[in-house]
Amino acid sequence: MTLEILYDANPRDWEAYRTAIPEALEARGFDVRFSRAILPGDADYVVYSPAGAIHDFTPFVRTKAVVSLWAGVERIVGNTTLTQPLTRMIDPGLTRGMSEWVAGHTLRYHLGMDRHLATQSGNVWEEDIIPPLAADRHITILGLGALGSAVGKTLSTLGFSVTGWSRSEKSISGLACLSGAKGLKKALQRAEILVLLLPETRDTQNIINAQTLAHMPKGARILNPGRGPLIDDDALLDALDAGHIAHATLDVFREEPLPKASPYWAHPNVTVTPHIASATRTSTAAVAVAKTIEMFENGQTPPNLVDRVKGY
Numbered sequence: 001m002t003l004e005i006l007y008d009a010n011p012r013d014w015e016a017y018r019t020a021i022p023e024a025l026e027a028r029g030f031d032v033r034f035s036r037a038i039l040p041g042d043a044d045y046v047v048y049s050p051a052g053a054i055h056d057f058t059p060f061v062r063t064k065a066v067v068s069l070w071a072g073v074e075r076i077v078g079n080t081t082l083t084q085p086l087t088r089m090i091d092p093g094l095t096r097g098m099s100e101w102v103a104g105h106t107l108r109y110h111l112g113m114d115r116h117l118a119t120q121s122g123n124v125w126e127e128d129i130i131p132p133l134a135a136d137r138h139i140t141i142l143g144l145g146a147l148g149s150a151v152g153k154t155l156s157t158l159g160f161s162v163t164g165w166s167r168s169e170k171s172i173s174g175l176a177c178l179s180g181a182k183g184l185k186k187a188l189q190r191a192e193i194l195v196l197l198l199p200e201t202r203d204t205q206n207i208i209n210a211q212t213l214a215h216m217p218k219g220a221r222i223l224n225p226g227r228g229p230l231i232d233d234d235a236l237l238d239a240l241d242a243g244h245i246a247h248a249t250l251d252v253f254r255e256e257p258l259p260k261a262s263p264y265w266a267h268p269n270v271t272v273t274p275h276i277a278s279a280t281r282t283s284t285a286a287v288a289v290a291k292t293i294e295m296f297e298n299g300q301t302p303p304n305l306v307d308r309v310k311g312y
Contacts, residue, residue, distance in 0.1 A: 001031070002031045002032065002033050003025070003030055003031065003032045003033070003044045003045065003293070003297075004032075004033050004035075004038050004042050004043055004044045004045075005021070005025075005032055005033065005034045005035075005038070005043070005044060005045045005046075005047060005293075006035065006036070006038040006040075006043040006045070006046045006047070007021075007034060007035065007036050007047050008036070008046055008047070008048050008049075008052035008053060008054045009047060009048055009049035009051055009052045009069050010049060010051035010052070010069075011051075013069075013282070014036060016282040017047070017282060017285075017286060018034070020282050020283060020285075020286035021034055021047065021286045021289055021290065022034045023286070024286040024287045024289065024290035025290045025293065025294075027290070028290055028291075028294050030290075030293070030294070030297070034047075040059035040060045040061075040063075041059060041060075041061060041062060042062065043060055043062060043063050044062060044063065044064055045063065045064060045065055045066075045067055045293055045296075046060065046063055046065075046066045046067065046084075047067050047069060047289060048066050048067065048068055048069065048076075049068060049069045049070050050070070050075040050076060055079070055081075056081045057079065057081045057082045057083070057084060058081045060084060063084050064084070064085070064296055065084055065085040065086070065087060065292070065293075065296050066082060066084050066085070066086045066087070067087050067289050067292050067293065068086065068087060068088050068089055069089050069280055069285060069289075070088065070089055070280070071088055071089045071090070071091070071094060071147070071280070072088070072199060072200065072227065072312075073086065073088045073199075073306050073311070073312060074199065074200040074201070074227070074311065074312075077306060077308060077311050077312075085296070085305060085306075086305070086306040086308075087292050087302055087304045087305055087306060088304050088306055088312070089280055089285060089288060089304070090146045090288060090303070090304045091280050091281060091284050091285045091288050092284045092288070093280065093281030093283070093284035093285065094147075094278050094279065094280050094281065094284075094285070095146060095147055095150045095278075096150075096278075097277070097278035097279060097281070098147050098150070098151060098197075098225060098277055098278035099150050099151050099154040100154075100278075101225060101251075101276075101277040101278055102151045102154070102155070102195055102223060102225060102277070103151075103154050103155060103158065105223050105249050106139060106155060106158075106160070106193055106195070106223070107158075109193050109221045109247070110131055110134065110137050110160075110193070111131050112129065112131055114247065115129070133159065134158055134159035134160045134161075135159050135160070135161060136161070137160055137161065137192055137193070138160075138161045138163065138190045138191065138192045138193075139155050139160045139161065139162045139163070139191070139192070139193045139194075139195065140162075140163045140164070140165065140187045140188065140190055140191035140193070140194050140195070141155075141162065141163070141164045141165070141175075141194075141195045141197060142165050142184075142187070142194070142195070142196050142197065142198050142207070142226075142230075143165075143166065143196065143197035143198035143199070143226060144164045144165070144166040144170050144172060144175075144177065145166075145197070145199070145312070147197050147226075147278075148164060148166075148195075148197040148198075149164075149170075149172055149175075151195060151197060152164050152172060152174070152175045153172070153173075153174055153175070156174035156175060157174070161176075162174065162175050162176070163175065163176045163177075163178060163186075163187050163190050163191075164176070164177050164178070164187075165177075165178045165179065165183055165184055165187040166179050167179060167180075167203070184212070185212075185215050188212055188215040188216050189215050189216070189217070191216050191217065191220055192217060192219075192220055192221070193220065193221050193222075193223065194208075194216065194220060194221070194222045194223065195223045195224075195225075196208065196222070196223065196224040196225070196226040196227075196230050196231070197225065197226045198226055198227065198230055199226075199227065199311065199312035200226075200227040200229050200230065200311075201310070201311040201312065202311070204227070204229075204230055205229045205230070206229065206230070206231070206232040206235075207230055208222070208230055208231045208232060208235070208236065209232040209235045210232065210235040210238070210239075213235055213236065213239045213244065213245060214244075216244070216245065218243070218244050219243075219244075219245075219246045220244075220245055220246065221245070221246055221247045221248065221249075222236070222245060222247075222248040222249070222250075223248075223249050223251075224248070224249070224250050224251060224252060225251040225252060225277030225278070226252060227252055228250075228252045228253040228254040228255075228256070229254055231250075233254070233264075236248060237263060237264075237267070240267060240269045240270065245269075246269065247269045247270070247271070248269065248270050248271070249270075249271040249273065250264060250270060250271070250272055250273070251273045251274075251275055251276065251277040252275055252277075253275075256275055257274065258272060258274075288304075292304060
């Protein structure tokens with residue numbers, strides 16, 4: 001039997017996936033037709049992202065699952081016409097890229113690189129300012145899904161003292177894991193460097209606000225490669241202006257591209273990066289898509305199946 005798989009994601013990525021996904025599936029023994037022109041009633045699977053054209057999934061009566069190429073599903077999960085199983089992207093390439101981005105900026109903060117760059121122009125020699133060892137630097141990660149867990153393990157391997165927080169209890173080797181409201185406060189109180197890797201849900205929107213920022217140590221730093229709405233922007237700017245938060249490196253925003261009028265651009269204690277902390281890599285993502293479809297075909301539940309109630 002030939003699997004009919006419709007591609008409905010970003011058109012500019014079609015050429016990259018056009019051969020990569022069929023090859024990954026054929027390597028698993030499947031005969032596939034992978035096309036942008038399959039009729040809704042004929043599609044066994046839809047490889048999808050919100051950059052595609054489909055808004056109404058009602059005609060997809062034969063479709064066994066919608067396989068998203070995006071790690072985040074906040075722009076999909078609320079679609080009431082989407083009753084088919086939905087999976088999110090867990091891509092080893094994306095995970096590795098995220099770990100590298102966070103590790104790089106964590107080391108930048110840890111070693112005081114920004115200060116060295118700033119003082120070099122004034123010929124300032126500050127040999128008495130020595131960073132602590134990584135074991136004495138406390139990092140907190142909010143969100144212990146696939147990305148947060150991988151980032152935490154990477155930072156732990158580098159020697160950092162890492163605390164992770166999630167809504168439900170978790171146990172991850174090398175990390176001190178906390179959960180719940182009390183756990184969040186404790187995790188923030190430890191956060192010399194805070195990494196935000198939570199999904200965007202009603203519960204996580206503005207989780208970094210005036211109250212939670214006040215729990216953090218004075219002079220703490222924030223990395224947000226997760227989701228823009230996790231942060232109350234006005235509260236963060238106030239904390240930066242007051243010196244309570246020393247610096248923030250932000251890769252994601254409520255509106256993207258970040259508007260030219262945003263105060264983040266010119267703020268001396270903010271680094272803006274253009275949503276490049278990590279990206280789905282075609283070669284590894286194609287294998288991830290093939291593995292997901294293989295599990296459905298074998299009657300198995302893939303680990304990346306979206307929980308509609310939780311929203312991720």
